[in-house]
Amino acid sequence: xxxxxxxxxxxxxxxxxxxxxxxxxxxxxxxxxxxxxxxxxxxxxxxxxxxxxxxxxxxxxxxxxxxxxxxxxxxxxxxxxxxxxxxx
Numbered sequence: 001x002x003x004x005x006x007x008x009x010x011x012x013x014x015x016x017x018x019x020x021x022x023x024x025x026x027x028x029x030x031x032x033x034x035x036x037x038x039x040x041x042x043x044x045x046x047x048x049x050x051x052x053x054x055x056x057x058x059x060x061x062x063x064x065x066x067x068x069x070x071x072x073x074x075x076x077x078x079x080x081x082x083x084x085x086x087x088x
Contacts, residue, residue: 016085024074024082032086037065037072040081046073 016035024046033050042060049055050068056076059065072082 016087018086018088020084020086022072022082022084024072024077026074029071030069030084032084032088034069034084034086036067036085037069038083038085039063039065039079040083041079043078043080044076045079045082046076047071048073 019038020031020034022030022034022037029048037045037047039045039059040062042058042063044056044058045065046054046056047069048071050070052070054073055067057065059079069084
C-alpha cells in the first residue's frame, strides 16, 4: 500500500498525521500540541491555546474546534470524547 505521508513534511496546510484521545487535566499539557480538537459529545471546552491564552467555548456534538491547543482543562470542561488532531 502506498503511503502519501511517507515523504511529506508535517504541515499546517495539510491534514493531521494522527489523532490522540484527550484526558482533560488542569496540570498536564497535551503530549503534542493539537492543531485542532474533535469533540464527540458537545458542551463546554476550557483550554489553553497554543498562544498560551486561557479560552472557554461551547461546542455542539461532533464539533471540530480549529485552534491550536496545548492543554484541555478539567475544570470547566463538560464536553466529552475529545480528541486532538496532531502533527507528529
